[in-house]
Structures are given as C-alpha cells and as structure tokens.
Amino acid sequence: xxxxxxxxxxxxxxxxxxxxxxxxxxxxxxxxxxxxxxxxxxxxxxxxxxxxxxxxxxxxxxxxxxxxxxxxxxxxxxxxxxxxxxxxxxxxxxxxxxxxxxxxxxxxxxxxxxxxxxxxxxxxxxx
Numbered sequence: 001x002x003x004x005x006x007x008x009x010x011x012x013x014x015x016x017x018x019x020x021x022x023x024x025x026x027x028x029x030x031x032x033x034x035x036x037x038x039x040x041x042x043x044x045x046x047x048x049x050x051x052x053x054x055x056x057x058x059x060x061x062x063x064x065x066x067x068x069x070x071x072x073x074x075x076x077x078x079x080x081x082x083x084x085x086x087x088x089x090x091x092x093x094x095x096x097x098x099x100x101x102x103x104x105x106x107x108x109x110x111x112x113x114x115x116x117x118x119x120x121x122x123x124x125x126x127x
Contacts, residue, residue: 041065046099046125049108049117054097054125064094072102072110085114088121097123 046054059065068084070077084096098116100107104126111117111124 046097047127049104049111049124049126051104054123058123059097060095066091066094066096068096068098070098070100072100072106078114081110081114081116085116088119091121094121095123096121097125099125101127 041056041059043056048054068081070081072078081098084091088096098111100110107124107126108117116122116124
C-alpha cells in the first residue's frame, strides 16, 4: 500500500514538473514571437498638421518609436499628452508620433495648448 502511494506521489510530482516545463517553454516561445513581430512597424500613412504625408519611411532610424493615439476631448488623453509634454527630455532617444482622427484645426489648437508644436522629437498627425 505504501509503495503505491509513493509511486502515485512520484508520478504527480513528475507530471507537475513536466507541466511547468511545458508552460515555461510555451511562454518563452510566445515572447520571442512577439519580439519578432514588433521589430518591424507595418506600413502606415498619416498627414502632418501641414498636410504633408507622414509614412513609416519618415521614422527616425535607431530610435525608439512611441505612437500615441489621442482624442482632444478625452480627459485621460489630455492628461497623458500633458505628462509626455512635461517630460520630453526623458524621451531623449524616442520619436513620438501623436495621432488623432479629428479635424486639423482642433488638433493644432490642442497641440499648441500642450506645447507640442515645433518640437524636434514630436510629430503630430491626422488621418
């Protein structure tokens, strides 16, 4: 009887270790797949506030890219953009692309209020 209990416990432990190994391997594989996918930014086309096309070809090489989708009427978006604007120096190796699908004049007014116009690292764009 004791022998059967020992065998069952050993089988449970071995099964548990096997399951953990499988789970860890699966997570590592998933993370490496995600890493591969995000290395390349897909094709896109926006327009700057000056109505100039802005595509993936205009992205700065060898920098991080941060795309921020915002709506000028969204309280959370206003706070987020304000925080980014106040901490632009901390984004020294990052190109920030702000995207909204509102009218250009509304976006321009919002960007002016948030002090984002004519910032070297920031691109404000619309549809």
